[in-house]
């Protein structure tokens with residue numbers, strides 16, 4: 001188990017390993033990971049995930065620094081609350097030999113207790129918010145007027161708590177409804193991350209936005225505004241689903257390894273592909289690049305300006321081998337390789353970048 005140790009809450013000391021090898025997924029996979037069968041592409045139903053939420057969830061604000069010097073606060077479900085959901089839902093039947101889903105719940109519980117620990121192709125860190133996701137949301141804010149997401153297809157790859165997509169949703173739900181149909185898709189290795197963190201965060205973002213104002217005023221038992229809790233009721237689920245229709249927002253959630261992502265089932269290529277803190281491990285960089293490349297540029301793509309692919313990352317991931325240099329080299333060295341341009345950077349402390357990737 002590797003302790004990643006530098007997410008938003010925990011910015012620790014790091015050490016460096018060298019970068020070498022070529023850019024094929026198989027050649028980069030270490031012997032230990034070869035034995036692991038990666039989780040396959042699976043779609044999680046939003047309706048099922050909504051139904052499995054407890055009657056109340058708690059959250060805390062997370063602050064996104066903006067380029068104009070201001071801040072934006074978005075809600076994020078508390079980890080302890082997700083842990084409580086798992087414990088209370090599974091307290092009666094936690095024997096993993098009886099049901100595979102129990103084993104799944106037990107392993108999710110294990111990682112909720114140690115959310116910074118990465119276990120390759122088992123749990124990849126999505127329960128916590130990593131710093132570069134805030135950089136990416138801040139960058140999206142800075143280009144807001146140049147790139148209107150409404151009417152577009154958006155994919156966040158390795159979304160975890162999905163701060164960049166929450167920013168996009170916040171923007172949509174804070175504007176008047178539009179006729180354009182916007183598709184926002186979330187991908188994470190772990191279905192439990194989507195269920196326990198991503199989807200609750202989406203609902204919280206909606207609930208605190210202008211789009212939910214009528215619902216908030218209609219609540220029979222409004223939550224104590226100082227408690228930072230949200231009552232999950234049938235009415236809330238209905239109002240949320242109605243708002244999605246009003247705003248023309250279509251949400252889908254996919255789990256599984258990048259190698260297995262099924263672009264055909266997800267509906268084809270995207271106009272905006274986002275990912276943050278996903279290039280930390282050399283052996284998974286080639287499959288990430290193959291996936292985002294496919295997601296950005298289908299064979300029939302004729303308009304080169306019709307997509308934007310943004311990758312936010314630390315320059316070096318000490319101890320795991322990935323980082324910007326390895327990523328750029330792999331993008332460039334592929335057949336008909338692409339180009340990487342740094343569009344935002346932080347050069348003090350732990351260096352971080354937001355990069356725009358394009359393919360020929």
Ligand SMILES: C[S@@+](CC[C@H](N)C(=O)[O-])C[C@H]1O[C@@H](n2cnc3c(N)ncnc32)[C@H](O)[C@@H]1O
Pocket residue numbers: 121124125126127128129130131132133157158159160161162187188189190193256257258259275276277278284
């Ligand atoms: C360190 S977390 C970052 C989460 C989030 N993007 C953030 O910045 O807060 C890395 C994410 O990459 C995804 N991931 C890592 N390796 C993966 C793989 N081989 N296949 C699919 N997803 C993977 C996991 O889903 C995980 O959420």
